[in-house]
Amino acid sequence: MVFKASFLAVLLAATAPLVAEALGRREVNCEDRYYLNSDVNRALRGSLLINDTVGGFPRPFNGDRALLHKECAESELYEFPIVSRSTGYDGTFPPGPDRVVFAERGTYCGALTHTDDGFVACRERNF
Template sequence: MMFAATLLSLAAAASAVVLPRAWPSGDVTCGSNVYSLADVKAAVQNGVDHLDDPIGDNSYPHKYNNYEGLDLYCSGESDYNEFPILPSGLYDGGSPDTDRVVFSDNGVYCAVVTHTGASGNNFVSCEGD
C-alpha cells in the first residue's frame, strides 16, 4: 500500500513539471534549405549569445510576436526571440535571408520558421520541426 501511495505522489509531481520543447528529431526543411539538428542548435546558441548584444541592421535576436499563431512547442515560455539560421553557416550580421530559429529568453528552443511560402512578411513553420 505504501509503495502505491509513493508511486501516485511521484506521478502527480511529475505531471506538474513543465518540460522544455524537444529538439527536432531530424533534418528541418525551410523551402529549399535543409538544416541538420546541429545547424539548429548552433543557430539557437548564436542567438542566445547575442541576446545582450544584437547584431545586423534588424538587431537580431529580436522579439518574435507570433502574429501568425504558429505552434511553438516550448511549454511555459512566453517571451520569444527570432534569430536567422542560414544554409551557409552562422549569422554574423549580414543579410538574414528567410529562415529563423525561435527560442525563449532563457534559451529554450521553440521552432524553426521561414518567410518562404508565407504572404507578406509573415512566417510559416518549417517541415520537420
C-alpha cells in the same frame, strides 16, 4: 573588445552541450531550404546573445504563436536567423527569410520562414 569576444567564446562553449540537449536532434525544411541539426544548434547558440545584437538579431518575435511548439505559448519569444554556413549568422550578410524562434533562456520553440503573407512554419524531422 578582446575580453568580450573571449568571454563570448567561453559562454558558447559552456552552453553548447546544454543547447544540444535541450534542442534534441532535428533537421528543418523551410520551403525546400534544408538545415541540418548543426545549423539549428548554431542558430540557437547565436540566439543566446540576447543582450548583444548581431545584425539586429536576436529580436522580439511578434508573429503567430500558433505556429510554434505549445510549451512556448506563454514565453517571451525571440527570433534569430538560421543559415547553412559553418559560422552561422554573424550580421555580415543578409540573413535570409528563415528563423529559429526561442524563449528567453534559449528554449527552442520552432523554425519559421518569412513569406509575402507573413510567417510559415518550417517542417521538422526529429531523430
